[in-house]
Amino acid sequence: MNRAFVFLAGAGLCLLALTGLLFRSAATVRQQGNTVRDMTEIAACLRLTDISFSHDARYTRHPSQADLFSAFQDHPGSIEHFPSGSVSAPPDFSGIGTAISAGKR
Amino acid sequence: MSLTKHINILDYTLLSLLRRKFRNAGIILVFSLVICITGSVLLLTYAFKREAVLVLGNVPELIVQKMTAGRHELIPVSLGEEISRIPGVSGVEPRYWGYYFDSFTKANYTVVTPGGRLSEGNKLLQGRLPSAEEKGVAAIGGGIARTRFLGIDDDLALFSPDGKLRNFRVVGIFQAPSELLTFDLIVIGKGDLQELFSLPPGIATDLVVGVRNETEAPVIARKIRERIPDSRPILRREIIRTYDAVFSWRSGLILTLFAGALAAFAILAWDKATGLSADERREIGILKALGWETSDILEMKFWEGVAISLTSFFLGILAAYAHIFFFDAALFAPALKGWSVIYPRFHLVPFIDPYQIATLLSLTVIPYIASTIIPSWKAAVTDPDEVVRG
The missing domain is CATH 1.20.5 (Single alpha-helices involved in coiled-coils or other helix-helix interfaces)
Known part of the structure; x- marks a missing residue:
């Protein structure tokens, strides 16, 4: 009991x-x-515009101001060597209207 | 009578668990660890998201960058006149900021100019903030003060691109609770920043666009893109969404890293809970032979599941809370902060979503109880003689 x-x-x-x-x-x-x-x-x-959290690269210090694309995979979510960069989400491209057509019309 | 019976069955269950104490203690330990890790990730990311969204709630509605060759470029201030002619725009102001690499400490700082004045009651700044027109003075973040051993009225020496050393008298130091925002900041006047970075006149880092009606911001952003094709407008909602995405991504990534451990535990728990050992089968057979009803056996197994899973849940979630809010996420913080010379010592405001805790409870306790009861029911409905003989 x-x-x-x-x-x-x-x-x-x-x-x-x-x-x-x-x-x-x-x-x-x-x-x-x-x-x-x-x-x-x-x-x-x-x-x-950003919180001061990861200071190892521009795109981790200011993720909201980062370049969308640049040389040497310099954007969040890219293959690179900074740990905080590799755990940042890739940019949101949903607002960009890019219609790509291939082949014959 | 009925309550006494339930208490007795619970008492017997605990006695039965204590007979296999090392095995059950092992399961509770691993189960607690899994719940602690999952709970830590949920608490950490939720607290971060809430704090980031709150703190950045008043950031500029619209920021316009200039893009050159696919990269952020300095923007002519004169473009502000063109933007201000767009209907719905209440004003355009240049924003001056940049990065400074400190060769003494090998750290990177963010240099900004103030866009206004802080209220008198703001307790997060010791001293004062320089005005945009002031020269030779600076307010610095706690990280810089610690790294360069600076106090109020000390001199902060910075090199400009021409190699000249410029001294700034420290008139303000941001206090520890604001480190998540101000850790690496140097706030100086506009003229000082232009000299420090050798910015040509009429050039700013980006433009801050005031919008009369917040709902019109996306339309204004589109019009800016149409009028200035090499510009990149960034909306406040995109900034907020970035943080939502970053922390969701990080929590997902950490959980993915622990997915192997989670799967291993799920297999262990499933194996333990669904497969009755010969001893347990014999115990059920003997209890049935002694006159226990099938419902009593099921109740015993129910209490067994409750005792193990609830104990693990409480231990795990309490440890997760302590890890995140008392020890400042000591296990996760190094990976999240990345590689740097200076690291902010953040102390998170304990924003908690009770829904997340309830979800974690239902995803851990209920499946474990269910997986314990089903095989026991199979054994309990079998003839005792058959069960005991195997």
């Missing part, structure tokens, strides 16, 4: 801990609201 209660109590504690962490997260998000607001103000004031 004791084992069952110990297990249920343990599971209850874990559930309580998880719920507590969710509430903690919500509280932290609220607390850090000022920080996020200040960061948003800095981004707007300096007219920044």
